[in-house]
Each structure stands twice: as C-alpha cells, then as structure tokens.
Amino acid sequence: MRQVSGDASVLRRLNSDAILRILRGRELATLTELAAAAGVSRPTAEGIVEDLLADGWVEEYAEDERADRQRGRPARRFRFRASSGHVAGVHIDSSNLQVMVCDLGGEVRAVRRRPLPVDTPVPDRLSAVAELIRLAAADAGLAVAELTAVGVGTTGVVDGEGRVVKSIVLPGWTGLHLHAELSARLPAPVVVENDMRLAVTAEHWRGAARGCDDVVYLFAADRIGMGLLIGGRVHRGAHAASGEIGSQPNDNWSAFRHVMDYSMAVEPGELRGGRQSAEFAVGRARAGDEKARLAVREFGRALAAGLLTVVNPLDPEMVIIGGDLSSAGDLLVEPIQESLDEHCLYPPRAVVSGLGGECIAVGAVRLALDHAERLLFTLPA
Amino acid sequence: MRQVSGDASVLRRLNSDAILRILRGRELATLTELAAAAGVSRPTAEGIVEDLLADGWVEEYAEDERADRQRGRPARRFRFRASSGHVAGVHIDSSNLQVMVCDLGGEVRAVRRRPLPVDTPVPDRLSAVAELIRLAAADAGLAVAELTAVGVGTTGVVDGEGRVVKSIVLPGWTGLHLHAELSARLPAPVVVENDMRLAVTAEHWRGAARGCDDVVYLFAADRIGMGLLIGGRVHRGAHAASGEIGSQPNDNWSAFRHVMDYSMAVEPGELRGGRQSAEFAVGRARAGDEKARLAVREFGRALAAGLLTVVNPLDPEMVIIGGDLSSAGDLLVEPIQESLDEHCLYPPRAVVSGLGGECIAVGAVRLALDHAERLLFTLPA
DNA sequence: CTACTTTGACAAGATCCTTGAATAAAACGG
DNA sequence: CCGTTTTATTCAAGGATCTTGTCAAAGTAG
Numbered sequence: 001m002r003q004v005s006g007d008a009s010v011l012r013r014l015n016s017d018a019i020l021r022i023l024r025g026r027e028l029a030t031l032t033e034l035a036a037a038a039g040v041s042r043p044t045a046e047g048i049v050e051d052l053l054a055d056g057w058v059e060e061y062a063e064d065e066r067a068d069r070q071r072g073r074p075a076r077r078f079r080f081r082a083s084s085g086h087v088a089g090v091h092i093d094s095s096n097l098q099v100m101v102c103d104l105g106g107e108v109r110a111v112r113r114r115p116l117p118v119d120t121p122v123p124d125r126l127s128a129v130a131e132l133i134r135l136a137a138a139d140a141g142l143a144v145a146e147l148t149a150v151g152v153g154t155t156g157v158v159d160g161e162g163r164v165v166k167s168i169v170l171p172g173w174t175g176l177h178l179h180a181e182l183s184a185r186l187p188a189p190v191v192v193e194n195d196m197r198l199a200v201t202a203e204h205w206r207g208a209a210r211g212c213d214d215v216v217y218l219f220a221a222d223r224i225g226m227g228l229l230i231g232g233r234v235h236r237g238a239h240a241a242s243g244e245i246g247s248q249p250n251d252n253w254s255a256f257r258h259v260m261d262y263s264m265a266v267e268p269g270e271l272r273g274g275r276q277s278a279e280f281a282v283g284r285a286r287a288g289d290e291k292a293r294l295a296v297r298e299f300g301r302a303l304a305a306g307l308l309t310v311v312n313p314l315d316p317e318m319v320i321i322g323g324d325l326s327s328a329g330d331l332l333v334e335p336i337q338e339s340l341d342e343h344c345l346y347p348p349r350a351v352v353s354g355l356g357g358e359c360i361a362v363g364a365v366r367l368a369l370d371h372a373e374r375l376l377f378t379l380p381a
Numbered sequence: 382m383r384q385v386s387g388d389a390s391v392l393r394r395l396n397s398d399a400i401l402r403i404l405r406g407r408e409l410a411t412l413t414e415l416a417a418a419a420g421v422s423r424p425t426a427e428g429i430v431e432d433l434l435a436d437g438w439v440e441e442y443a444e445d446e447r448a449d450r451q452r453g454r455p456a457r458r459f460r461f462r463a464s465s466g467h468v469a470g471v472h473i474d475s476s477n478l479q480v481m482v483c484d485l486g487g488e489v490r491a492v493r494r495r496p497l498p499v500d501t502p503v504p505d506r507l508s509a510v511a512e513l514i515r516l517a518a519a520d521a522g523l524a525v526a527e528l529t530a531v532g533v534g535t536t537g538v539v540d541g542e543g544r545v546v547k548s549i550v551l552p553g554w555t556g557l558h559l560h561a562e563l564s565a566r567l568p569a570p571v572v573v574e575n576d577m578r579l580a581v582t583a584e585h586w587r588g589a590a591r592g593c594d595d596v597v598y599l600f601a602a603d604r605i606g607m608g609l610l611i612g613g614r615v616h617r618g619a620h621a622a623s624g625e626i627g628s629q630p631n632d633n634w635s636a637f638r639h640v641m642d643y644s645m646a647v648e649p650g651e652l653r654g655g656r657q658s659a660e661f662a663v664g665r666a667r668a669g670d671e672k673a674r675l676a677v678r679e680f681g682r683a684l685a686a687g688l689l690t691v692v693n694p695l696d697p698e699m700v701i702i703g704g705d706l707s708s709a710g711d712l713l714v715e716p717i718q719e720s721l722d723e724h725c726l727y728p729p730r731a732v733v734s735g736l737g738g739e740c741i742a743v744g745a746v747r748l749a750l751d752h753a754e755r756l757l758f759t760l761p762a
Numbered sequence: 763c764t765a766c767t768t769t770g771a772c773a774a775g776a777t778c779c780t781t782g783a784a785t786a787a788a789a790c791g792g
Numbered sequence: 793c794c795g796t797t798t799t800a801t802t803c804a805a806g807g808a809t810c811t812t813g814t815c816a817a818a819g820t821a822g
Contacts, residue, residue, distance in 0.1 A: 006420050007810050008777045011392045015779090032800075039387050041780050046801080072799025073787040157726070166726070214619045226694050230611050237696025238595045239727035245693050309690030312626050313607050315618025345538070345547070346620035388779050389808045396810090413769070422811050427770080453768020454818040 013378045015040050016048050020057060020377065023080040028061055030075035049078055056084050057376070082107060085148040086140065087372055088133055088188075089365030091195070092154040094118045094169045097129060099136040100361040104148070104372060106206075110139035111361075122172040130185040145187040148375065151368030152182060152190060153198040153360045159240040162192035169223075191371045196243045197234045198363025199353075200227030203320050204234075205366045207355045214316040216348070218307060220332075221323035222275045224255070226310070245306070255302030262295035275324060282328045296328060300335030307336065308343050315346060322353035394759045396421050397429050401438060401758065404461040409442055411456035430459055437465050438757070463488060466529040467521065468753055469514055469569075470746030472576070473535040475499045475550045478510060480517040481742040485529070485753060487587075491520035492742075503553040511566040526568040529756065532749030533563060533571060534579040534741045540621040543573035550604075572752045577624045578615045579744025580734075581608030584701050585615075586747045588736045595697040597729070599688060601713075602704035603656045605636070611695070626687070636683030643676035656705060663709045677709065678716045685720030692725060703734035 018038040023029060029037075035045035052058040059081040082105025091098040095118050101110040112132050116125060129152075130144075137144050156167030162179025182190045200217035203209040209217075213232035219225035226243035228235040235242045256274030263270065263277040272280060278299060284292035307319060319340065321332055333350050340347040355362060399419040404410055410418075416426035433439040440462040463486025472479040476499050482491040493513050497506060510533075511525075518525050537548030543560020563571045581598035584590040590598075594613035600606035607624035609616040616623045637655030644651065644658040653661060659680060665673035688700060700721065702713055714731050721728040736743060 006396075007422075008389070008392065008779090008808095009810095010395070011389065011778065011809085014391070015387075030800085042800085043781095043802085044779060047778090070799070071789055071797075073789090073801080075800055212619075228694065230616060231614060233612060235611060235695070238593075238698035238729065239696055241696040241726050243694055244696070244726050306690075309687075310694045313609065313624055313691050314616070315620055315622040315625070317619035345622050345625050348619065389777095389810090390779095392778090392809060411769085423769085424771080424812095425810055428809090451768070452766075452820055454770075454820095456769055 010379075012048075015044060016051065017377045017379050019045060019048050020052060020080070023052075023058060023078065028077045028079050030077055032075060034078070053078075057081055080105065085372055085376075086137075086142055086146065087365060087368035088136060088147050088150045089361045089363070089368055090129060090133060090150060090152040091198075091361040091364060092125070092129060092152065092170075093195075093360075094155065097132050098358070098361045099132045100358070100365055101136045101140045101142070101147075102365050102369070104369065104376075106365070106369065110136045111358075112136040112139065118169070119171060122176060125170075126181050126185060129182065133186065147188040149189045149191060149368040149371040150182070150186060151198075151364035151366070151371070152178065152192045153195040153364040153367070154178060154192065155195050157239070157241050157244060158192055158194040160236070162190070165240065189371060191367050193364070193367050194240070194243070195360045195363075196225045196227035197236070198227075198360045198367060199322055200229045200320070200363070201234055201366050202355055202359045202363035203322070203353060204229055204232075206362060207353060207359070208320050208351045209318055212317045214314065215318050215320060216307065216310055216314065216316045217320045217322055217353075218303065219323040220278075220303065220321060220325040222273065224303075224306075225323075228310075228314070229316075230314070255299055255306065258295050258298035258302060262292060266291075278325050278328070282325075282331055285331055293331070296331045297335045300332045301339050303332070304336040304339030308339065311340065311344060311348060316348045319348050319350045320353050321350065322355075322359060324357075326352040326356075328352075391760075393429075396425060397432065398758045398760050400426060400429050401433060401461070404433075404439060404459065409458045409460050411458055413456060415459070434459075438462055461486065466753055466757075467518075467523055467527065468746060468749035469517060469528050469531045470742045470744070470749055471510060471514060471531060471533040472579075472742040472745060473506070473510060473533065473551075474576075474741075475536065478513050479739070479742045480513045481739070481746055482517045482521045482523070482528075483746050483750070485750065485757075487746070487750065491517045492739075493517040493520065499550070500552060503557060506551075507562050507566060510563065514567065528569040530570045530572060530749040530752040531563070531567060532579075532745035532747070532752070533559065533573045534576040534745040534748070535559065535573065536576050538620070538622050538625060539573055539575040541617070543571070546621065570752060572748050574745070574748050575621070575624070576741045576744075577606045577608035578617070579608075579741045579748060580703055581610045581701070581744070582615055582747050583736055583740045583744035584703070584734060585610055585613075587743060588734060588740070589701050589732045590699055593698045595695065596699045596701060597688065597691055597695065597697045598701045598703055598734075599684065600704040601659075601684065601702060601706040603654065605684075605687075606704075607691070609691075609695070610697075636680055636687065639676050639679035639683060643673060647672075659706050659709070663706075663712055666712055674712070677712045681713045681716030682720050684713075685717040688717065689720065689724050692721065692729060696727060697729045700729050700731045701734050702731065703736075703740060707733040707737075709733075 019034050022034060022037045031042060031045050035042045049058060058078050061077045061079050082103040085104040087102055089100045095115060097114050097116050099112045102108050112135050114132060116128055134144050155169045156173055157165040159165050164173050164176045164178050167173035179190055179192045196219055199219060200215060209215045215229040217227035226245055228242055259277040259281040262281050263272045281292045281295045285296050329352055333352055337350040340350060353359060400415050403415060403418045412423060412426050416423045430439060439459050442458045442460050463484040466485040468483055470481045476496060478495050478497050480493045483489050493516050495513060497509055515525050536550045537554055538546040540546050545554050545557045545559050548554035560571055560573045577600055580600060581596060590596045596610040598608040607626055609623055640658040640662040643662050644653045662673045662676045666677050710733055714733055718731040721731055734740060
C-alpha cells in the first residue's frame with residue numbers, strides 16, 4: 001500500500017506527474033487541454049509545463065502548419081521530449097546477443113546483433129554484452145552512461161534481484177548474479193528479467209495483446225516456455241519460477257513427439273530435434289504433404305492439451321503462440337483454437353506473435369522504460 | 382491508471398486517508414505516532430484527527446490504566462471506530478444460507494444460518510436471503526439500511542456486474558442478475574462474487590494464507606473448484622470464469638475414482654457419490670483400514686496431478702485444500718505435498734484450510750469491507 | 763517540591779492552487 | 793483594410809493547507 005501524503009510540494013509533484021503522464025500518452029497538447037485533463041486550473045498547468053520545459057522533459061512544438069485552424073489565438077502546443085532519455089533492451093539468447101536502443105518515446109534508435117557460441121565462458125559473454133551495448137549506444141550517438149536504464153532478458157529462473165537461480169541452456173549461468181555482474185560492467189542502471197516474461201510484456205506493449213490484460217503466452221522453439229500476463233501485470237510467482245513448465249509429470253508438454261515421429265518416418269536417416277522436426281513438418285505441410293499437415297495438426301493439439309490445463313483455471317482473453325515455431329502460423333493456430341473451442345467454457349482467442357525474433361529485446365526495452373518511468377515520475381502511479 | 386491531482390483539498394484528503402489507514406492498521410495511536418507515520422506535522426495530524434473524530438470515524442480512548450507509562454505528559458490516544466459501520470457477508474450454498482454481520486473492524490456481531498432446499502424457486506430463495514440478512518442485522522441491533530455494504534457469495538460463474546452467467550448446482554440460477562435482484566430487495570449496497578474467489582479471499586485475510594500473495598486454493602467437496610490469489614489480488618479472468626475447471630479434458634480432476642472404487646469394493650450395496658465415498662474412505666482410514674488409507678492417498682495424488690498443471694506455471698507460495706474434504710487433513714495433504722515436492726522446481730506448501738464452513742461467508746464479509754473502504758477512503762489506495 | 767520530558771495549542775510564514783480581470787494574437791466579415 | 797469575435801496568455805488577489813517555532817500543560821523521577 002503505497003500511501004502518499006505530506007506537504008504542499010507533494011501536491012505539486014502530484015500535478016506535475018499527472019501532466020507529464022498526459023503528455024506521454026498523446027502527441028501534442030495545449031495548456032487548456034492539459035489543464036482540463038489534469039483537473040487543474042490553467043495558470044497551474046502553465047507553471048508546471050514551464051518547470052517541465054526547464055527540466056527538459058517537455059518541448060514546445062513550434063511548427064505552425066496545421067490544418068485544423070481554430071478561430072482564436074493559436075495555443076502553444078507541447079509534447080513529451082522523447083529524446084530526454086534513452087534506454088537499451090538486451091536479449092541474451094543461447095547463441096545470440098541483441099541490443100536495441102530506444103528513446104523514452106519508445107522509438108528505436110539503434111539495433112545491434114551478434115552471434116555468440118553457446119559454450120562461450122561466462123566472463124567473455126558478459127564482456128560481449130557490455131561491448132555490444134556500447135556499440136549500439138554509439139550508433140545512436142550516446143555513451144552508455146547516458147542510458148537511463150538497461151533492461152536485460154535471459155533464459156532461466158531469474159529472481160527479483162536479478163540473480164539467475166537456474167538455467168538449463170547456458171553453461172555457467174546458474175547461480176550467476178547477472179544484475180551485479182552487468183552493473184559492475186555498465187555505468188547505467190540495469191534491470192534483469194526472465195525472457196518469457198519479457199516476451200509477454202512485449203506482446204502487451206506493441207504486439208498482439210495490446211489492450212488485453214489476461215494473456216497466456218506460449219513460447220515454442222527448442223523448448224516450451226510460458227509467460228503469463230494476469231490483470232495487466234506480468235506474473236512472476238513466489239519463487240520467480242512462473243512459467244517453468246519443464247518438469248511437468250504428464251505428457252502434456254512432450255508435444256514434439258508427433259512431428260518427430262513424422263520426421264523419422266519420412267527421412268529416417270536425418271536425426272532432427274523437436275524444433276527441427278516441427279519446422280521440417282511445417283515446410284512439407286505447406287508444400288502439400290497431407291501426412292505432414294496431420295502431424296503438425298497433432299502437434300498443435302498436443303500443445304493445446306498442455307495449454308488447456310492453464311487456460312481453464314486462468315480464463316485468459318488470449319493465447320499467443322510465440323517463438324520460432326510461430327512461423328507455422330495457421331497450421332499451428334487452427335488446431336489449437338479448435339481444442340480451446342472444444343474444451344473451454346469461454347475459449348480465448350489463439351493468435352501467433354507478430355513481433356518475431358525481436359520480441360524479447362522489445363520486452364527488455366519496455367522493462368527498461370518502466371524503470372526509467374519510476375525515475376521520471378516522482379510518485380508511484 | 383488512477384491519477385490523482387487537483388487543488389489543496391486533494392492534499393487534505395490524501396493526508397486524511399493516510400491517517401485513517403494507519404489507524405485501521407493498529408490498535409491505538411497517539412498524535413505524535415500518527416504524524417510520524419503519515420509523514421505530516423503534528424498540527425496537521427491533530428486537525429485531521431479532529432475532523433475524523435467529528436465525522437465519527439475515529440474515537441478517543443480515554444481509559445488511562447496502562448502499564449507502559451512514558452515520562453512526559455500522557456498523550457491522547459485514538460483508534461478507528463469499528464462501530465462506525467457494519468457489513469454483512471452472505472453465503473448462498475446449494476442447500477444452506479449463511480449471513481455474518483461484522484463491524485468495520487472485522488469483529489463478528491451476528492451469525493445466522495438456515496437450510497434451504499436445493500429446489501427452492503428462485504424468488505423464494507431471494508426472499509429467504511433478504512429475510513435472513515434482516516434477522517442477522519437485527520441480532521446485531523441494526524436495520525438493513527444501516528449496513529454499509531452486503532457481500533454475497535454464490536456458486537457459478539459470476540461476472541463483474543453481479544450476474545450469474547452460469548450455474549450448474551442451483552436450478553434457475555443461470556442468467557440471474559443476482560446483483561440487481563438483491564439490490565431491489567435490500568436497502569443497502571450489494572456486491573456479488575463467486576464463492577471460490579471468496580474462499581481464497583478469506584484464507585488471505587484470516588486463514589492459512591495470511592501474508593501469502595500467490596496462492597492456489599483447491600475446493601474439494603461434491604465438486605472440485607479452484608480459487609487463485611495472484612500477486613495479492615484475487616484473479617477473476619477475462620470472462621470471470623477463472624477457476625472453472627469442470628470441463629477439463631484429461632483425467633486430472635476425476636480424482637474421485639479411487640475412493641469410489643474403494644467404496645464399491647467394500648460396500649457394493651451402498652451407492653456413494655464422490656464426496657461421500659471420500660468421506661467414507663477417510664473414516665475407514667482413520668479407523669486403521671490400510672486399503673482405505675491407500676485409496677485416500679491415491680485420491681490425494683490424483684488431486685495433486687491436477688494441481689500440478691496449475692502450480693507449475695503459476696509458482697504459488699502455498700496450496701490450500703478447502704471444502705468439506707479438508708477434514709481429511711493430513712491424510713490428504715501428505716500425498717499432495719509429496720507429489721508437489723516430486724514434480725515442482727519450487728514446491729509450494731500444501732495446507733488444509735482452517736476456516737471450515739464459514740470460509741465463504743468470511744470472504745463475503747471481506748468483499749463487503751473492501752467495498753465499504755472504497756466509500757470510507759475518498760481516494761484510491 | 764523541583765527539574766525534566768513529552769504532549770497540546772496557537773501564531774506566523776510559506777507553498778500551491780483558484781478565480782477573475784486585463785491583455786495579446788489570430789481568424790472572420792464587411 | 794479594419795473592427796469584431798474568439799481563444800490564449802498573463803497578472804493580481806484570495807483561500808486552503810502545511811510547516812516551523814514558541815509557550816503552556818501534564819505527567820514522572822529524584
């Protein structure tokens with residue numbers, strides 16, 4: 001219960017925050033609009049905007065070529081100064097690094113990517129991350145120290161302090177205090193989060209889940225992962241292990257069986273893992289192979305069987321299929337939607353992620369923006 | 382985003398709310414303590430308390446026989462005036478009604494209960510509810526119109542407007558606008574909610590889940606139901622159908638099979654339903670029957686199998702077994718805890734509900750209190 | 763009984779907001 | 793081209809609230 005109270009300066013901060021929030025939410029605003037929207041008088045709004053202007057959070061938009069000319073004296077128009085700060089979103093994958101630099105308006109200013117072997121020693125990986133952030137920042141004309149926040153997404157169980165409690169994919173990652181390590185290497189505030197949670201964050205921000213507050217995100221690639229958006233907030237769980245469905249006892253998540261069987265039957269010589277088998281089957285299905293279509297369909301229904309155990313208790317609005325296998329598109333969504341329609345009282349919509357491979361980096365940017373906003377606004381929302 | 386802003390009176394309300402909240406949270410407080418806790422000056426705290434005193438929200442505690450005498454002048458001590466308002470919590474079960482009247486401090490002032498046949502026509506049931514509320518209020522020396530809020534819990538899918546979208550147990554209940562019907566019969570604000578959600582609310586407030594913000598509540602009686610507490614808030618779901626696990630496709634929730642088989646084997650003549658079989662088996666197990674113990678154990682493990690599909694993605698701190706079958710106690714909890722320990726990365730604690738049959742009425746009281754607090758505090762928390 | 767400590771009460775000063783009137787800048791119509 | 797209309801800006805006066813500081817009151821400790 002964050003309770004606000006105090007002297008008159010609190011009131012000022014309250015009103016200032018309100019106006020800044022309004023400006024963040026729209027393109028341009030006049031003083032009259034701001035005063036009305038914030039519920040304060042004009043002179044108050046004016047004084048606040050003047051302060052924000054002086055502090056660099058707001059800028060005046062001078063150009064005057066607008067079509068919707070009003071009758072009277074033209075109002076000064078203001079907007080949030082997106083370039084008043086920048087953040088970086090980082091995705092540390094098993095074999096790749098990606099850094100995305102955005103301004104506070106969420107506009108992308110630079111993107112860097114580089115491959116990194118899965119067996120890279122931990123110190124080298126950390127250095128590579130720091131270096132790639134430096135390069136991406138430089139692309140955007142910034143020093144790392146100028147970044148308001150750096151959001152980092154990685155696989156594994158990541159606790160609230162940014163420690164990697166457990167990681168199956170990256171060797172040496174388990175037990176790493178990623179937050180501390182990166183903070184030591186970067187002259188900027190670092191925030192670390194699990195990749196699944198960032199994926200669903202990204203979908204909520206700019207993806208398929210805009211406006212949806214209850215979402216189950218299914219990540220399907222080499223492994224199956226899950227991210228949950230509940231009541232508009234990303235769910236962490238009591239031990240930050242939300243979405244870790246690797247150790248399920250029943251067969252619900254060993255869905256790859258169907259496509260692997262298919263792969264084995266068609267090309268016995270070729271040994272394919274789960275993801276490769278799925279991609280192989282999807283390719284053949286698109287080429288018109290009926291058996292492949294059925295295998296993918298069974299794969300989808302098997303995924304749905306696992307999804308149902310979560311969807312029925314949670315009653316989400318939407319199910320999003322993300323990860324590499326989201327490229328299967330309708331081939332995967334259709335059987336999943338079918339299963340949901342059959343077995344749910346209120347079937348959620350099943351859709352594929354539209355964000356693609358940048359999903360987690362985008363979520364990391366959002367994470368960093370959230371952190372930046374905690375600095376931007378003096379009082380909690 | 383509930384954004385607060387405005388003139389100086391907002392500041393006053395902010396501070397007033399802060400002080401009232403502090404007083405709700407502790408037994409007695411002096412002005413100095415209040416001022417420090419609320420972060421305002423003494424004179425401000427004094428003025429606010431004076432206003433609250435005048436409005437009847439706060440009372441001065443005059444008795445002066447306290448042991449912990451301080452050195453200086455004795456401070457006046459104030460406390461929240463619990464009797465400044467009262468609420469009722471109502472539980473409409475398949476065959477019973479229960480009404481609990483509490484003051485705003487949560488102290489129980491009256492309880493009424495009465496059986497009501499499951500096939501009672503809807504208008505009669507509604508009248509019986511209204512009448513029992515009237516009686517319980519009278520027991521507490523109150524008229525219904527004096528109740529600040531009435532919380533109502535019932536089975537079925539209950540949407541945000543208090544409509545019973547679907548009910549399997551009560552005939553004619555489906556499609557009923559319970560909120561509207563009861564509002565028409567009661568001269569007090571009514572809030573309606575699903576019984577599972579109230580059960581978990583009650584556990585969070587006064588039961589086993591105090592201080593736990595992520596809880597899976599499993600209701601085991603004639604039917605299996607579920608209530609979810611996520612991030613300290615009760616989860617409703619996009620269609621208010623959270624916890625409706627009746628239509629699960631797999632066998633996870635048909636756990637009664639084990640105890641029913643046992644019952645059939647031991648007393649083939651006696652036809653028992655799921656709950657009866659379970660109670661029968663529990664009774665025999667307590668009497669020392671090894672086969673019964675095993676049947677109950679299998680029952681527990683089967684429940685756990687269903688639980689796991691939810692527990693693994695959600696990563697709760699605690700699993701609570703409620704409903705009539707919670708009387709099985711350790712016989713049920715032990716196999717469930719075993720299964721959780723085996724199959725979870727971070728196994729939650731499994732416990733039985735300690736609230737018993739009053740659980741849902743208590744949750745309804747909490748629901749009503751929440752509503753009352755929205756009236757009590759002028760600004761959202 | 764006196765010194766000390768803590769609380770209570772009150773006044774002065776500061777901050778912030780609001781209302782209302784006067785002024786400024788643009789569009790419209792003759 | 794000029795006055796009227798419309799809307800925005802600026803300024804001053806007034807009110808609500810909070811804070812600091814001072815002094816009186818009511819106890820305890822010795």
